Amino acid sequence: MSEMATTDPEGIDGVRMTWNVWPRTKVEASKCVIPIAASISPIRPHVDIPDLPYAPLRCKTCSAVLNPFSRVDFTAKIWICPFCFQRNHFPPHYSMISEINVPAELYPQYTTLQYSLSNPESLQSAQPTALSSVFLFVLDTCMIEEELGFVKSALQQAISLLPENALVGFISFGTQVQVHELGFSDMSKVYVFRGSKEISKDLVLEQLGLGVSSRRTSSPVFAKGVQNGFNNAGVNRFLLPASDCEFTLNAILEELQTDQWPIPPGNRAARCTGVALSVAAGLLGACLPGTAGRIVALVGGPCSEGPGTIVSKDLSDPVRSHKDLDKDAAPYFDKAVKFYDNLAKQLVSQGHVLDLFASALDQVGVAEMKVAVERTGGLVVLAESFGHSVFKDSFKRVLEDGEQCLGLSFNGTLEVICPKEVKIQGIIGPCTSLEKKGPSVADTVIGQGNTTAWKMCGLDKSTCLTVFFDISTGERSNTPGTVNPQLYLQFLTSYQNPQGQTKLRVTTVSRRWVESAVGTEELVQGFDQEAAAVVLARLMSLKMEMEEGFDATRWLDRSLIRLCSRFGDYRKDDPASFTLNPCFSLFPQFMFNLRRSQFVQNITNAAVMIQPSLLSYSFNSIATPALLDVASIAADRILLLDSYFSMVIFHGMTIAQWRNMGYQNQPEHEAFAQLLRSPLDDAQMIIRDRFPVPRLVVCDQHGSQARFLLAKLNPSATHNSGHDVAAGSDVIFTDDVSLQVFIEHLQRLAVQS
Template sequence: MNTPPDLDSDGVRFNWNSLPVTRSELSNLAMPIGCLFTPLHNPDIPRLHTPLVLCTGCNATLNPMCAIDLVRRLWRCCLCCLENTFPLSHTSRLDVGAVPPEVQPGSSTVEYVLDRPPSCPPAYLYVIDTTLELLELAALKRTVLESVKLLPRGSLVGLVTYDKVVQVHQLGGFPATVCIAGDIKGYDTGRIQRILGIVGNRTRLWDHSQRYLSSTSEPFLSAVERLQTSKWESKIGERPLRATGTALAVTTALVSGIFRDFCAHVMLFSGGPATYGPGTVVPPSKASTLRSHSSIEKSDAKRYKSAYDFYASLLEGSTSISYSIFAGSYDQVGVYEMRRLCNDTGGAMVINDSFTTELFRQSFLAWISHIIQETIPGVSHVISTHLDATLEIFASSGLKVTGIIGHCRSLKEPGSCVHDEQVGKGLTRRWKMAAISPRHTYAVFFHVDSGHKPAPRELHFQFKTTYMHLGKMRVRVTTFTRPTSNMVDLVHGFDQEAAIVLLARLAVDRLERSFYDTFASLVQWLDATTIKLCKTFGTYTRGHPETFALGPTFTLFPQFVYHLRRSPFLQVFNSSPDVTAFYHHTLLRANAYDACVMVQPSLVAYSAVAEPSPVVLDETSLQPDQVLFLDAFFYVVIWYGSTAAQWRDAELDMADFSHVHRMFEGPKVEAAALLANRFPLPRYVMTDAGKSQARFLTCKLNPSGREGGIYGLVLTDGVSLYGYMREVTRLVVG
């Protein structure tokens, strides 16, 4: 993939690296101007222990794009062009003619460590479903006990368990738990806080007197070890009574009212759907089935809307709580209804078949430690998840932000750089991220005002990210510029990888924010966008399809759209709403590289007579004497051709057939390296040609053999890439 030069230092990647300035250019773009921004992308940046120098006009921060006048001790803001006086803290450096560090070359991204008193330490609350079977609960307890050792030093921990009744554990207090009925109709946050005895605590500063949270692990470990499966027996033909919604409501009330300036991460471990109390997604009777995509689109899922609204209402309790959901069940658990808890706060979402699997253990511990390794014990400790973050955006005059698509919440703060049209979470210049890490990437969209005379040669952007790190606040300021079409032609500034990722996020956001957009209508919207882009930037003679051609910066875009149409983000056949929510959640935080792999997987061929090489994602790549390695992000596949499988089963001598053994070992080494650095951990599949699990590979391949109405190696009713491009070309030139 082509990587713009500023990505390594600033974590910014635009779809249009040359910005339009005329009305006709803006109308022909076919997709909005946007960028992918990873705030904590680069750890090796200058860190300053001085106060921020702010513009008195627009409140932007001093940066290398600002003009400096050392004689008059003034600096001109690159965003609003206002002259400002340097503060006294910079006077000593200016006296000797030294340039302030924040304006030196290479300081496009700097981080300020603020000299503020330490705030309350972060808290991690475990919300555990006790309706699990005995083996499931035992495995989950072992993983939870193991995870506590990986938490940041000095963190607070708390425990909430639930079945039909929610139990808030008093760590070291008496009684051991405070019980709240699962059916809490009529209970508001204030009433829950009165039951817990924390009314009025929100005005208090943090201290060690709180009995529900412990700064030492011993009381928490003892409480987890004592956990037992639910004593409420399920009737024959009924699901366990599971008050998931009540448990989350109680935990939210606890965290939001326990202390002032308190931030926490809530981790839900659910073994099945909510069947009792608010947030119920299915009745206890097994005769009632869980909702499907079809029932939701037809408005036949009677409990979906009320459950979705209930879980969304929990976000109103506090902006400093992040939620993560870990599901361990062969059935759905209601993640689709709860998805906003994760998507709006920066939490994680992981779906597994069982808590007993090694895949769950490694995924959860990797999320806690943020170092994915095959053996977690003895892992070096690195803290890379930060809490209580905000992102503030500043822009040049005539440049307005329309919104963000990613794991954040709008703070609804207006400003001169805010556009009145909304894309994603818009109508604001500040957003809240309850949790943020180097894995979080945000899609930011802009609108360029075409009314400026004369048109500018370049436009400036500044992103200011404030977050808490080890009890102290840090501010990371990223400032960059982009030329306009007066300087660089639009065609040469197009980044097709960034464009397809932004387009995928736009599609997912439309599904997440609307109850009326269907998957089929979004596919039509994608096709219309592709056709408009090809019409504008392609070259062709009208009525002659053979003359159609795209420039090198656009060549791969229709191919990306073809694979996006077939991706699990838009194709939900044989996929549950919970799994779709998981796919969407992962896309909404992924960087450009990972998201491109999700849309169009990579395929590498290993041969006994040649070096490993990438091959096209086509059924013609299925060769009998090769081993293929597919990276589809959510799963990886090692596929053995029929001849290669025979060589493997023959256990050929290593000395005589070293080249064959290298062919077999190469994909395994590649898979191990990939699994060591990915979250969530992908499913690992090894299969042979013709076996049932070969479908994980063949479903991603272009069915080129279907041309002429004949089925090839891949049996599918879907259109081939050639057929898709032929139809797009016909509509473009027709």
Template structure:
């Protein structure tokens, strides 16, 4: 699969089928959907930034690209999507075959040309911090410390605001530095934009306009009134840090048999309305720090009575979580408001209990927000992740704002939708399929927030009619895609990125080998994972295990090599041989097996899956296991319980957790302190090697994964054992000496493969 990874490094795209089935019927029989996972802002070396706007087709609005046919004599270019003949403007008059423009260079065939037209003054990003004060003093101290560090790292020109909430919501006036001043709102009441304008005295110095929408300076607000709540970081750093030092836990008493009165939804609604009033359309982020479940307002997830447990997956399945639907409906409305305003909701949920991430998921995901889930504000998962958002380094996130993503493709391909961090702009057209998957029935999507790793899963439908005579014609077996991303760069300038791709059709009896040659197993696994997660959330009686098994059986039956009704004759092409492993581990993953996780954890895992690229998605589905031995160099090993040995160290990377697992003998030597003796320096280096490799993984990943150091037969060994193939269980006759067994009734991969072969050949 190295060639597909090379293509991704060149254009940020991984497709399930790099050669497309030639007809709709053949695409259906291929089972795996025709889809791609695209990373719009993936760093690509040597991409030119053009100082002028893009040149567009008059009909389909696609951008000039290397696949355009150019008539240098007539000064005309022909669009490969709609075949429209377009004249070059005056400033292109000097182009020729010898002096072509950057958009037509062949080395950018499947690459991005980034255009940065002059769009006027740059707009600084806005960060509005929303702090939960219904947490214990120790947690509040951790949170204040993390925020104080972040404030020092903020870009000087960025605007900063602060809201705290508990029983009441307080909007702090940072522009009044003489003494602390805030506007207080009751947590159980819904607050509208008009009430915010009225109660926060936005029109004290200037009369309010009699009619029209009031938002921003262009609609009647004075810059002075906005600057009371949103100040440049360089001007309010001292005021903010002083305020944080004096910030106290929510003062309202909490009875011993009740939960704290926490109005999360009201605080987020006020934050969104405040940004909508002050900076509509600008790049702005609401950064919410939540330490417990919401018990007040329209988005509450549980009552204050401690005797009532927080909803579980069983409660959601039975429909007995009475507050769930109301909260989800509220956050759907909030997500529409955020998307309309172009603003992002980031969520940092740090608590041992659930905080309502399952309900908040729709608002965070559709606005393109960041989510971090940790046990405490003092945990390294939160502290290191939060610091990385603002640090400038080789691994900076490259936060961008206010994006719009558009798809254009040849007439025989339609777009079913996108699964990922975006929201539909409801721009209908001939490219829109009647079948909807994710955010569909549109060819344009809003991406309020995106970064270097944000990835979208675009689902396609083959609309090509059965026409065997046309398949063989050279002019008809190629088709094109163009992905356009408009966004506000983190330097404040607006930019456009265009990626144009060419693929080909194949059809007929001899097309199976061509299809296999273009099949990307890793991309297919990532797409199937997103699709099964989406179906589990959107379909009431969906059976994910049955759906995955039937899909895999049909794929193996179509592309496998076998004699009918003879399982021993079954074999798969190397292009497809790893795919059954991916499906086996996907069936056992946290995306499908939700019973061991809370609704918040499941929502978190799926949100991360839906925004990550193929490489990271594959690690989530089938973790990477590396073995360290004193006799040999580190090497990847099968994700199987037989990899455990008393004289080995194992490093497991499951994306969310990095585990360093010491075999029994190694742990005993370490406990005796052999690594501290001069004659055992080799052992000390051996112990340190997996830690160093784990640090490399942690350093480049966001959110920062949890690091677990454990020993064989220790309590935390469960983090490793839960991910391994149970080839040796308590039912096995001969457990390996020095190894381990797994106490489970789950089938092993060998049994799974036997069943697959038997069913595929029928």
């Protein structure tokens, strides 16, 4: 059990909390500085999660599901809900239960389990279909011939990777939008839309000949008895099973050329990304509302035509920068964001996902498109070229099956059930509020709030959401919590898995109340500094987007100083006396690296983004963790840096010289060859399981690409340092403060009267 806690801190539940012991009142909670929050991975796979082939039992008052924390009267066949204390009768098919014959839901180790729902009415209206999923590819043709060749090759490979019963559609766009009718195989048949003006959904359907049939099947719930889950001719024309349209689509791709619309000198290509995505959303909404559908956009530059435009066609007009956004000097930004916000609402109502693969040296408008991708649970992959391994391997990972697949799931709904002492402020992550009001909704809102239920059009096995809680300020003497020191939270996630089956994942967790006025030590022992660092990073990212003039660095510094003042041990005005409990000791280091450095990943991934991991390889030892410090560099050492989006293999000066002399090819230097292979093998293992696929940089000490490592290291030795540098080590040319100086300043400020 201890080994599991070390290697898998999230355990079977996939839940990490900033505080694992909760203060009882709102005032005491505010003194904790770090908000009370939980980061949850709703469908994270785990070998010990049972899959039950029947529907769950729900409390008739609060809809919580029967769980191991429910009290049971086996004689009267009654169970008491731990959330609202409602007494519920077991149905007749539970009549055989007893103390020695309990159902799986009551096993103490099954705090998380999964139900297979054969009847969609048992939870929601999403009905499983015979289709595994739908992929509508939207390809930008405003790019050079070489780039278009790369992306066409990737698409051809993608079609061969898809399940045979997956539906495929294809739209290409440049100055105009072309919808390809794959069901017409005799010749290439295309419907063309102008890219210069916004096109209504009704006009899209009318032009594609889907108007009548879409009205006939406008209900988002499929009628019973509908063959293959769809019932209009539009599917057979524009969306075909991968096995049926592979030849036709390959033929279209082979004939496809770069956009032929003339570009005047000094102008950008007229790229109508917004209209293309709008047409794609309309097509999917007409043919397959409520199904597992993804719009996969492959974009090679900024939108400069029609709705969603982010820059003018004139090349002398630069793409907006962060400074332009801060000064409100980006004329296209607000209008583009409003367009994509409306597109997001349409996609969410249809249950469809928008993925963005952008490969360009210029910006493509992710800041504007972000709302549509995030609210639908889509993926974003940015690369320098469609020929780069970051794009090719990531694109393949989205579509392939097997161990390395992402486990893409659809039509998810998350519901959170709390005791009456706890309120939900909101969620930060890839979801949309379902505006389900109730007594558990807090007055203050963080992220997607004012609800206890959220829609996730797309989710996968690494999807992670952060839920923020508030403590209600009721009279403690009147609450059951004063009698029962335990509090319970339940997370209900319904979703459609890649095979089209509807599942319900139920996770029920228990934490303890504590009187923080007398139980500060208990509070400290319950602090999860890794989870807290990630939650603070996400909250900071949200504030940077939502609050005008927000100073992220100052906010982080103040939060850290307040935390250290509250929980540090020290004598007033004596920095030398300052010490932190081991439960807090890494937190200042996390904040130092966060200030120098992105965060909707699960806890482990986001922690690597905040504070990269560094491994050292040498002849004298196996791979060992090294300090994220310039002092870790040595001439006879290889370093492996993992900063999530990039992996860096850094060869010390001596190692690089020996490699260049070819020692690794000589039989007597097999140990050296093994030393060179080890970090590469370890890097490939990490790359194989990660999405987006990280960039691998192999560099040498004093080489130009060594900057990828040096930028992440603590600058304990700089060009301004007075002390000597060890032989074979390195210095960093920077004016940034080192971790040591940062901690000294923190201690001085934390102990001030």
